[in-house]
Amino acid sequence: MSLIDKALKANHTYAKKYDRKLGGHPKPKVAVVTCMDPRLSDLPDILGLPYADLDVIRTGGPAVTEDVLGELVVSTRVLGSKEIMLLNHTxxxxxxxxxxxxxxxLTALTGDASPAPMRFFSYKDPEQNTREQIQKVRSHPWIAKEVPVRGFIFDVETGLIREVHRVPQDAAA
Ligand SMILES: [Zn+2]
Structure with missing residues (x-):
């Protein structure tokens, strides 16, 4: 049996204990942008917040693309998120x-070039990536100034997250 078929079966068990009150409108409190990496999947446990409070936007990296910016605008302006957390990782x-x-x-492997070079949003330094993301989100005119935009790095070795400031702390001193 494929894992997806197995998952469909398990879903029947899940639905039996599902809280049907959740069928109303979502009421997220924090928008979290994080990587598609499976180690970041258990955000309620990593952050100690109920999953209903978290609007989770996942991309590779994570990359703060135009789509992600649009999702952050909807999360804060339409759904009611009050804070934005940009969660990178080692x-x-x-x-x-x-x-x-x-x-x-991939062009060599498949013998076909993509119609245009594909954007994968690869990067080298999670700290630098985080700073650029804060800058990008903070400077968007539709993200309200009173919504905090904070960046973090999750350490896959320890499970700890640490904050990254827009301007390095030692440079600010
Ligand atoms: Zn990643």
Missing amino acids: GCGFTTFTDEELNAK
């Missing part, structure tokens, strides 16, 4: 290649 798969390398590799 050991990210997207630091193991460059967009150029992966485009070349």
